[in-house]
Amino acid sequence: xxxxxxxxxxALAKGLLADIARRCEQIGATREKPVHIMEICGGHTxxxxxxxxxxxxxxxxxxxxxxxxxxxxxxxxxxxxxIEIAERPGVIFTTFGDAMRVPGxxxxxxxxxxxxxxxxxxxxxxxxxxxxxxxxxxxxxxFGLGFETTTPSTAFAIQAAxxxxxxxxxxxxxxxxxxxxxxxxxxxxxxxxxxxxxxxxVSMVIGTHPYDFIADExxxxxxxxxxxxxxxxxxxxxxxxxxxxxxxxxxxxxxxxVPEHGNPASLAAIADxxxxxxxxxxxxxxEIDSSGLRxxxxxxxxxxxxxxxxGYGAEGPRHVPEPEGCACGTVMTGRIKPTACPxxxxxxxxxxxxxxxxxxxxxxxAAYWQYGGARGAAA
Amino acid sequence: MCLGIPGQITAITDETRLMAMADVSGVRxxxxxxxxxxxxxxxxxxxxxxxxxxxxMAIIDEDEAARTLEALRDLGEAQETLEAMAEGQxxxxxxx
Numbered sequence: 252x253x254x255x256x257x258x259x260x261x262a263l264a265k266g267l268l269a270d271i272a273r274r275c276e277q278i279g280a281t282r283e284k285p286v287h288i289m290e291i292c293g294g295h296t297x298x299x300x301x302x303x304x305x306x307x308x309x310x311x312x313x314x315x316x317x318x319x320x321x322x323x324x325x326x327x328x329x330x331x332x333x334i335e336i337a338e339r340p341g342v343i344f345t346t347f348g349d350a351m352r353v354p355g356x357x358x359x360x361x362x363x364x365x366x367x368x369x370x371x372x373x374x375x376x377x378x379x380x381x382x383x384x385x386x387x388x389x390x391x392x393x394f395g396l397g398f399e400t401t402t403p404s405t406a407f408a409i410q411a412a413x414x415x416x417x418x419x420x421x422x423x424x425x426x427x428x429x430x431x432x433x434x435x436x437x438x439x440x441x442x443x444x445x446x447x448x449x450x451x452x453v454s455m456v457i458g459t460h461p462y463d464f465i466a467d468e469x470x471x472x473x474x475x476x477x478x479x480x481x482x483x484x485x486x487x488x489x490x491x492x493x494x495x496x497x498x499x500x501x502x503x504x505x506x507x508x509v510p511e512h513g514n515p516a517s518l519a520a521i522a523d524x525x526x527x528x529x530x531x532x533x534x535x536x537x538e539i540d541s542s543g544l545r546x547x548x549x550x551x552x553x554x555x556x557x558x559x560x561x562g563y564g565a566e567g568p569r570h571v572p573e574p575e576g577c578a579c580g581t582v583m584t585g586r587i588k589p590t591a592c593p594x595x596x597x598x599x600x601x602x603x604x605x606x607x608x609x610x611x612x613x614x615x616x617a618a619y620w621q622y623g624g625a626r627g628a629a630a
Numbered sequence: 631m632c633l634g635i636p637g638q639i640t641a642i643t644d645e646t647r648l649m650a651m652a653d654v655s656g657v658r659x660x661x662x663x664x665x666x667x668x669x670x671x672x673x674x675x676x677x678x679x680x681x682x683x684x685x686x687m688a689i690i691d692e693d694e695a696a697r698t699l700e701a702l703r704d705l706g707e708a709q710e711t712l713e714a715m716a717e718g719q720x721x722x723x724x725x726x
Contacts, residue, residue: 259697259700293632294632294705294707298705302704319632347683347714348713371726372717374684375718377660377661381722398632400682401632401682403664403685404682404684407664407685411647450632452633452634452682452687455634455688477698478702478705479698479701480701507690508680508690514665514688516665612705612710
């Protein structure tokens with residue numbers, strides 16, 4: 252945890268903390284009756300813990316850690332399907348490194364690689380394309396994972412493969428979208444949410460309008476935020492100001508990077524290559540309507556689901572129950588803190604994760620562990 | 631994994647495929663300009679971009695780039711990205 256004196260602009264940070272405290276008192280927010288603010292993005296979760304913002308702000312603020320870590324919401328069955336593809340002869344399976352340690356029912360991709368499957372960690376789908384060019388006799392599959400920030404990269408890669416006629420390249424598409432799970436959470440009567448910190452880099456692609464429903468239909472404020480600690484404090488203050496004034500609007504704290512209408516070239520590539528699935532499974536949250544993307548029939552030659560008959564391309568998606576005792580789902584919906592999970596720090600640690608929230612630095616459990624220490628110390 | 635990292639575009643490497651060389655914290659990496667190619671590519675040389683998984687997603691100013699890099703270094707994300715780039719290079723060569 253950092254101290255406020257280490258912030259790039261300590262005076263500004265102190266001013267914002269004072270503003271947050273004043274607003275909390277104005278609206279009567281206390282430790283017992285806090286304002287619940289969900290940060291959607293896993294990068295924000297990580298930043299909140301890294302900079303100790305949860306401890307610096309007035310005790311009337313409670314951060315609820317949202318479902319915005321793509322690795323953390325990946326169902327075990329999808330990991331199993333990745334391994335199934337990777338173990339076929341002649342396949343080179345490529346993936347972002349983040350996905351390597353997520354446990355499936357037959358272990359992780361890391362373990363499958365150790366067993367001999369040709370699984371390669373790449374930085375970019377462009378690397379996977381290059382591997383396909385260099386290995387024309389192999390099927391090169393890229394594990395397309397992530398939210399709207401990442402979706403354009405695989406859309407551009409599929410367009411490039413189509414343009415070059417690179418038919419030994421395909422994408423196993425597991426791209427998901429941010430607004431739909433937020434709609435699902437807002438519709439859940441058990442959820443207590445008073446406002447949102449919106450994801451910065453997702454919004455750089457989609458703009459701010461996809462969040463309009465949060466304000467218009469559910470009457471909750473949302474502020475799209477950057478990743479510096481000052482950005483986050485400023486966004487919390489903006490959410491509180493809306494609560495105090497009885498407003499519910501979509502505000503953009505990160506306008507220096509996020510245009511109101513997003514990135515037109517990226518949105519066009521997504522619309523060209525992908526279409527919405529009727530529903531998609533999220534780890535811990537279940538099936539959510541319209542929350543996932545699939546490759547359009549025009550690009551079926553580059554669709555690993557169709558090529559290998561797996562996932563939603565098979566007879567039907569296979570649901571695999573969560574491991575015994577794993578409470579990732581309840582943590583992800585903010586119903587319990589990571590330390591309240593019976594497996595936290597016992598059956599589940601970053602070295603031997605049971606659930607995905609312990610795998611990624613953007614997962615709430617891993618963040619608690621890294622910055623809060625073991626059970627007890629983190630409480 | 632959803633964060634972009636600032637890099638400076640140093641040269642256009644393939645005009646047709648919209649590819650360019652970028653300098654990301656001292657590491658040279660070829661990136662795609664497809665998301666920001668709504669202007670003449672030559673104008674992008676020397677500019678800073680937020681680079682995410684090999685794509686220049688947004689053009690930003692130098693001050694914003696410096697502040698974002700500082701935040702990413704604090705989070706350990708900058709180092710993670712540079713390591714991922716190195717892994718990507720090894721994956722191409724099949725030496726992972």
